[in-house]
Amino acid sequence: MLDPIALDYIDYLTPYLKYVKNWQLHFCIVPRKCALTEKIMWFKTCYRGTRVIGTRNESPKEHWYIDKNEFIVWSLKT
Numbered sequence: 001m002l003d004p005i006a007l008d009y010i011d012y013l014t015p016y017l018k019y020v021k022n023w024q025l026h027f028c029i030v031p032r033k034c035a036l037t038e039k040i041m042w043f044k045t046c047y048r049g050t051r052v053i054g055t056r057n058e059s060p061k062e063h064w065y066i067d068k069n070e071f072i073v074w075s076l077k078t
Contacts, residue, residue: 017035017049017064017074019051020049020050020051020062020064021049021050021051021052022049022050023047023048023049023071024047024048024049025045025046025047025068026045026046026047026048026065027043027044027045027046028041028042028043028044028045028046028065029043030042032046032065033065034046034065034066034067034070035064035065035066036066036067036070036074037067037070039067041065041067044067044068045068046065046066046067046068046071047065047066047067047068047071048063048064048065049063049064049065049066050062050063050064051063051064
C-alpha cells in the first residue's frame with residue numbers, strides 16, 4: 001500500500017488530478033507509470049483518466065494512469 005512519503009506526493013498531486021475526468025478501468029498492455037506512486041504498470045488493470053486541455057474544438061488530451069488499488073485509496077481520501 002501507500003507509504004507516508006507517497007501520501008505527501010498524493011497531497012501535492014490532488015489539485016492537478018481534480019481536472020482529470022472520465023476515470024475508466026483500463027488494461028495496460030504498454031508499460032505505464034502510476035501518477036501517484038510512480039510504479040511501472042505492465043499487463044495490469046489500472047484506471048485511466050482523461051484531461052482535456054484547451055477548448056473542446058482543439059481537444060488536446062492528456063491521459064493519467066493510476067494503479068487500481070491506489071485509485072481506490074486515493075478516491076476514498078479525496
